[in-house]
Amino acid sequence: MGIKKGDILDERKRFPDSCGLVVKCTGGGEGFQKIFCCGHELTEEDLVSEIVSSRGRKRGTLLPGAMLEERRQFPDSCGLRLMVMDGGAGLQGIDCCGHLITAGAVHGLRFGQPLDEGAPMPTGPAGQA
Incomplete structure (x- = not known):
């Protein structure tokens, strides 16, 4: 089993x-087994050629664009990197190698900085509209 660059689950x-x-x-992705989310197991059976339009996807702490990098937690791995495209409120973990x-393997889009759980997200310039 495994997935390759460009595959969408x-x-x-x-x-x-x-x-x-x-x-x-x-x-x-050579060592990819499954993703645990919402009590389900996502495997190669969940591969799609393009994202299916669907209303009501629930976003969690991992916002779209967040990168999960296996090597951040396990240097001796296949180096799986996944980008969250949508949803993710029920994400529990990914079984690979x-x-x-x-979620500790997350890199945000801000200059490759790790996700900081304690810092609030900036909302823009303060002041009157």
Whole structure:
């Protein structure tokens, strides 16, 4: 089993009642087994050629564009990198190379900085409109 760069997994393909997690592989993936989300297991059966339009996808702490990098937690891995495209409120972890990748493997889009759980997101310039 495994996935390759460019593959898209969509939780709504088999589980329409889920949070609707959509991830895209941006590298690695030879050791990929499954993703745990909303009590479901996403495998190669959930591969889609393009993102299926679906209302009601629930976003979690991982916003679209967040990168999950296996090597941040496990340097001896295949180097799986996944980009969150949508959904993800129920994401519990990713099984790859016998490791469980969690939200600690996240890199935000802000200059490659790790996701800082304690800092509030900037909302823009302060002042009167």
